[in-house]
Amino acid sequence: MTTTEIAGTPVERDAEGFLVDPSQWTREVAEEIARENGIELTPAHWQVVQFMRNRYLETGSAPSIRSLGKESGVPIKELYQLFPKGPAKLAAKIGGIPKPRGCI
Amino acid sequence: MPQRIVILGGGTGGTMVANRLRRVYSASEATISVVDRDDRHVYQPGLLFVPFGLARVEDIVRPRRRQFRRDVNFYESEVEQVDLDEHRVELADGTRLPYDVLIVATGVRLQPEETEGLTGDGWRERMFTFYDVPGAEQLAAALERFDGGRLVVNIVDLPIKCPVAPLEFAFLADAYFTERGIRADVDIAYVTPLDAAFTKPVAAERLAGLLEEKHIELVTEFSVGEVDGAGGKIVSWDEREEPFDLLVTVPLHAGAGYVSRTEGLGDDLGFVPVDPHTLQSRVRPNVFALGDAAGVPISKAGSVTHFEGEVLTENVRRFLAGEELDASYDGHANCFIETGFGKALLIDFNYETEPLPGRFPSAVGPLPLLKESRLNHLGKLMFQWLYWHALLPGRDLPGISAQMPSHGKEHHPEHV
Numbered sequence: 001m002t003t004t005e006i007a008g009t010p011v012e013r014d015a016e017g018f019l020v021d022p023s024q025w026t027r028e029v030a031e032e033i034a035r036e037n038g039i040e041l042t043p044a045h046w047q048v049v050q051f052m053r054n055r056y057l058e059t060g061s062a063p064s065i066r067s068l069g070k071e072s073g074v075p076i077k078e079l080y081q082l083f084p085k086g087p088a089k090l091a092a093k094i095g096g097i098p099k100p101r102g103c104i
Numbered sequence: 105m106p107q108r109i110v111i112l113g114g115g116t117g118g119t120m121v122a123n124r125l126r127r128v129y130s131a132s133e134a135t136i137s138v139v140d141r142d143d144r145h146v147y148q149p150g151l152l153f154v155p156f157g158l159a160r161v162e163d164i165v166r167p168r169r170r171q172f173r174r175d176v177n178f179y180e181s182e183v184e185q186v187d188l189d190e191h192r193v194e195l196a197d198g199t200r201l202p203y204d205v206l207i208v209a210t211g212v213r214l215q216p217e218e219t220e221g222l223t224g225d226g227w228r229e230r231m232f233t234f235y236d237v238p239g240a241e242q243l244a245a246a247l248e249r250f251d252g253g254r255l256v257v258n259i260v261d262l263p264i265k266c267p268v269a270p271l272e273f274a275f276l277a278d279a280y281f282t283e284r285g286i287r288a289d290v291d292i293a294y295v296t297p298l299d300a301a302f303t304k305p306v307a308a309e310r311l312a313g314l315l316e317e318k319h320i321e322l323v324t325e326f327s328v329g330e331v332d333g334a335g336g337k338i339v340s341w342d343e344r345e346e347p348f349d350l351l352v353t354v355p356l357h358a359g360a361g362y363v364s365r366t367e368g369l370g371d372d373l374g375f376v377p378v379d380p381h382t383l384q385s386r387v388r389p390n391v392f393a394l395g396d397a398a399g400v401p402i403s404k405a406g407s408v409t410h411f412e413g414e415v416l417t418e419n420v421r422r423f424l425a426g427e428e429l430d431a432s433y434d435g436h437a438n439c440f441i442e443t444g445f446g447k448a449l450l451i452d453f454n455y456e457t458e459p460l461p462g463r464f465p466s467a468v469g470p471l472p473l474l475k476e477s478r479l480n481h482l483g484k485l486m487f488q489w490l491y492w493h494a495l496l497p498g499r500d501l502p503g504i505s506a507q508m509p510s511h512g513k514e515h516h517p518e519h520v
């Protein structure tokens with residue numbers, strides 16, 4: 001676990017780069033983490049990131065890729081175009097929430 | 105009036121907990137009822153061996169009702185839903201079971217139909233799963249017929265039961281084709297949505313090494329969007345393709361249907377969120393869950409269910425006595441991994457500690473961790489006896505505790 005400064009804010013991140021404390025997240029932090037992963041955030045990205053983050057804050061767990069596809073308004077195929085390789089994982093990282101479960 | 109304990113699911117977790125609770129309470133202190141949709145208890149680790157002719161279905165299936173102690177009521181029915189406010193289970197046959205404590209132990213449901221094309225052309229002809237009894241038997245026949253080509257072992261999505269089973273299948277397939285003398289004519293590929301061979305780094309590295317040694321191709325970060333049975337290929341969401349002549353798939357997993365039909369009981373995959381240390385549900389204090397049905401951040405595995413069962417039994421007792429719950433479940437999991445040719449690995453881990461090399465202290469002496477050995481293979485075979493005769497009846501297994509032993513593990517392993 002390391003503390004780094006992103007967009008002028010000190011944030012704590014785990015070994016894989018996920019925020020340890022979701023309350024340290026800001027939109028600027030999201031943009032910076034996205035850039036680290038080669039993504040420039042568009043409104044479509046934001047729609048997904050916000051959906052992930054809200055769901056996590058409401059229920060305590062991130063949605064699976066399947067419910068993300070059904071409920072975020074962005075079909076799974078497009079999710080993979082927006083967030084190559086692992087949409088749920090990347091959107092969680094950018095949204096400042098822990099790595100989605102299931103990876104266990 | 106006796107307390108009413110209702111257990112949904114008569115598999116590993118439900119049976120073990122019913123029997124343990126039956127020893128805690130006399131018949132006048134509590135009624136214990138178990139509901140399951142059928143009367144066939146499958147020793148699930150045995151399913152891995154059926155396709156290779158190393159186990160027969162009749163050896164791994166027994167009647168559920170014969171695994172219970174006296175004074176456990178067994179209802180054979182589907183569950184319609186749970187009325188969480190009225191503390192009552194509604195069965196499909198109309199029976200209503202009121203409860204003081206409800207235990208959800210209904211495991212998972214395979215959902216091949218959720219993947220486009222998987223249940224279409226070629227399903228159960230050249231595309232199989234060994235995760236259920238009919239699938240394992242059909243695959244045995246298909247493997248016998250198979251005399252060359254590309255075998256793809258694929259996991260559709262996580263979480264799945266026994267995340268090591270597909271790896272074991274690939275290892276055993278390598279041994280099977282070698283023994284048949286046709287290994288040179290068979291390509292084996294292991295295609296996973298994970299970014300490595302396994303979920304945890306040290307074990308992933310060792311297992312990737314084993315795949316390489318056995319000439320099994322590893323394809324990572326491949327999430328299946330579509331299966332083309334007629335064309336013989338799986339296609340990922342990001343439009344990569346893996347061709348196959350024979351596909352062995354682990355379909356999407358979800359919790360039991362009634363969990364999703366009961367508002368608030370499950371998460372979006374139908375697993376029941378519980379406190380990871382007490383196994384009490386988040387939705388109601390008198391609802392608990394264990395095993396594959398529970399939403400906890402650890403592998404879905406029989407050993408997990410077993411260790412959870414010990415803590416859960418104690419917590420049901422404490423809950424009914426109005427005592428504070430025991431928060432001692434640490435996510436302990438312990439799995440033998442068959443690697444073929446009469447050998448196996450052993451991994452032992454929990455919420456905090458990933459599988460590490462070293463030695464596992466056991467009643468028969470130390471077993472090597474994360475390393476192939478014949479002793480581990482014998483351990484895996486011996487376990488089937490223990491399952492029916494010690495684990496399900498709810499006896500403590502000698503030298504194996506619900507909490508993970510730290511002793512013997514190398515905490516700073518050198519990467520191989």
